Amino acid sequence: MSRVTPGIAADVVQREELAMRRMTESLVEDLSENVPVDQVTSAVGAAHTRFEGKPIREFVPILVERIVRRELADPEPTVRIPAPAAVRAAGQEPTEPGAGGAHRRVVSRRAVVPLSIGAVGVVAAVVAGSALWPGADEAAVAAPAAPTVVRGVVGSEKVAFFQDERVVRVLADNGVRVEVEPAGSRQIATTVDLDQYDFAFPSSSPAAERIQRQRAVTTKYTPFASPIAIATYRPIADLLTAAGVIRPGPVATFDMNKYLELTAAGVQWDDLPGNTTYPVAKNILVSTTDPRTSNSAAMYLSIASYVANDHTIVRGDTAEAHVLPVLSKLFLAQGYTDNSSEGPFNQYLANGMGPTPLVCIYEAQFVGAAGEGRITPDMVLTYPTPTVLSNHTLVPLTATGDTIGALLTENPELRRLAAEHGFRTGDNAQFAAVATEREVAVPADLIDIVDVPAYDTLEHLLDGVAAAYN
Known part of the structure; x- marks a missing residue:
């Protein structure tokens, strides 16, 4: 029986159920030497029950896993991403090992994965613990994480907007910090090395169209004009x-x-x-x-x-x-x-x-x-x-760049602040x-x-x- 709140979209329910099954299988494999299988599955079910009726579902499997590992005394708890589908639904990108043990983002230029504003909000809410899920076990909630840094190259007339403390605060509330560098719009489309940025934000649709052609990106946002x-x-x-x-x-x-x-x-x-x-x-x-x-x-x-x-x-x-x-x-x-x-x-x-x-x-x-x-x-x-x-057209070059395009287009406070900037x-x-x-x-x-x-x-x-x- 599903423990997801009635009224939640069917695809969200399916993703959570798939993530829960995979997470449970992983727990059974990790804990099988010390904990019987039925005890693991029972603990998963009990932990999952705590989140019945909660409207935001994306990170429920993560929190359930943390609760179960703590209760079953796993000496080295790890945080597992629920499942590839759930990861992409939340707008996260897969990583691969890089130099020095670091990881780098692997982003398809042909299919930039959008990160919904709701998912960004979840990230901020998860670190807030009980503010998102009242009654949830606070020990199961992750420590506050630093905002995700998103880099963009923008037309110079938009720099003041991104440097506005009010804009910075709204973006931080949504789990991101934006760093921008100014350039002429045609420069952005012709000579700027876009590999080092998450989004390009020239001041016209022709410049954006050129970037889209060159980078094979179909997604774009036009939050203001x-x-x-x-x-x-x-x-x-x-x-x-x-x-x-x-x-x-x-x-x-x-x-x-x-x-x-x-x-x-x-x-x-x-x-x-x-x-x-x-x-x-x-x-x-x-x-x-x-x-x-x-x-x-x-x-x-x-x-x-x-x-x-x-x-x-x-x-x-x-x-x-x-x-x-x-x-x-x-x-x-x-x-x-x-x-x-x-x-x-x-x-x-x-x-x-x-x-x-x-x-x-x-x-x-x-x-x-x-x-x-x-x-x-x-x-x-x-x-x-x-x-x-x-x-003014934003072309996302990575999934986090897509986050900014969605926020600028849909967030009412950012739209209001854009109007204040003219x-x-x-x-x-x-x-x-x-x-x-x-x-x-x-x-x-x-x-x-x-x-x-x-x-x-x-x-x-x-x-x-x-x-x-x-």
Whole structure:
């Protein structure tokens, strides 16, 4: 007769029963020299009874084994994983001996095993003992274990999120500690050695798609997104409003068609009529990151390519050849560009409109900086028309990396904290409330959004711009 709580899924019941049988066979084999078989099986049954009615089942066989070994005075108790099926259900990976007696994870790149949030919670709860199973024998509960360290390489705009103490605490409550290193999204997809990481978290779906192709991974998570925006200053916004580029309103917009007309004509700032606030002999250009390495520049290129291609997504060699001269001019005239989006945005925050009058950023960066009190009254957020939505996409490379993707997607507290960092998580009301509290005018619903070109087309365009640098 099953001792599992009624209502538990049949597959969970089957896994536990299989694990219990295998655990019992192992105990009988280990203890047979000193303890009769019927005494072992009787002790197993009695210990299993203690967990009747408990809703979380994954680690019941482990606790039963510990109780039985203690009661039957096994001098060297060992903790056995219940069974391969149960192990995989709990998201654990098999190990094999490594150098110096250590063990390393053995992970299939083709079939990353997801670790459910419930299973992660079980790990934390098991070490809490009676908090999970009131009345369980405390001696049978393992000593608290250190959180599992999970390493990731992420777009630089997400580093602050992972370093937030509140995020760290939520992750620790779920048994994991995340260590991240920043890199440009295209760098992550092309040059970063991903073998040393558990997950890759670039800032766009094209970069993630490239990683998935290279690593033969089908799993991905998109826990949050952010549209491309253009940050400027009030005097510059006034100048470009007069020039017809910026359209003021409840949410200011940046007319990409009019902007490309100015750049094509080689108009400089001091050519603008009545310009007494920024009369410099420099081209009117939006500062970006390096398109060869960074996603935000690639997204900006996607917008410009759409407008330059008569408001049509670029497809095919002819269209690519048509737009490449326009795109190259937007980047080559900038001079030095950073590898990741934090560089130009930090310059915007620190240096004023002199060096960076217009900066391509993620909306999340501006909203997040407003929450830190770094946005001054003369700073203005505008939205290019059209714009693109940059879907921050996590690709798990190991089972523990999959854990992070699931947590970021499903944990309500992490989603709330992501909104506080300026990201859109699918809950428009939550994001709008954050922006309103920080007095940042944002569109509640994104309407004028275009798709990025297909993966291969975008790569061709980026390679074409990169070739122009040389």
